[in-house]
Amino acid sequence: MRVLGIDPGLARTGWGVVEGQGGRYRAVAFGAIATAGDFPSRLVELYRQLSELVALHSPDALSIEQVFKGPNVQSLVKLSHARAVAILAAGLKGLPVAEYTPMQIKRAVTGRGAADKSQVNVLVTHLLGLHQAPKPLDASDALAAAICHLNRASFEARLEG
């Protein structure tokens, strides 16, 4: 199973594709998308780049964090717009979209729900056996979202098996 994790943002959206192979996880690719221009143009550009990633890596699902709060109203509004773009980029291609709380995603990689971005980065590097820590931190957050979904899928497969 191959999962595209997304850490959405208008200025920068982190993404990471992780493949689960017999209980081990492998990073297929990861990175971050930056957009420029006016607000509508940025959303369109983000959509196009995410659509290309979906076409290129053929994930089986999208995994994305739920949104509950932001540093302020305008940040929350922008984040929500970017998040909707990511959901559409996957949903319009028929991919199932899995949503997790920030705490579920952090717990999936660090074992606890209160970890910060740099701790997530260290643990994601370890879990995926990467030689270098993913940069920027948005990319490791996206990889963590993908790992979280693979954990649940693997758990559900064991329940059924």
Added chain:
Amino acid sequence: MRVLGIDPGLARTGWGVVEGQGGRYRAVAFGAIATAGDFPSRLVELYRQLSELVALHSPDALSIEQVFKGPNVQSLVKLSHARAVAILAAGLKGLPVAEYTPMQIKRAVTGRGAADKSQVNVLVTHLLGLHQAPKPLDASDALAAAICHLNRASFEARLEG
């Protein structure tokens, strides 16, 4: 010039197409889109229905209200997602997207920025010479957004002319 106005919402998105002909405005069509299902499915369904409207009515631009606040964080998050879907449905087809504050839109149809939805409904009915008031109120808010953009376009045309 033909403008698609949108009043976005996850539960219900109002829409209205208005054509400006020599300083007079005509309502081409209006209505509201309701969606059901889980959150990602609703966004996908809203996108598909809005895309069909764009294809059917061939507007020259999208006019949409900016978002500044909501009754609570979760409403604001949902509204922002629906709004991003509307921007993409127009933007991906190459339509320019015009954003206005709620005050600018209310002032365009009622002459003042503090009008409520029912006052907007009455004035939109009058301005468009409709025999019946548009229902639901989301549709008249969407028509008001379209009128607001036509007002500005007409003003800019006079400045240039």
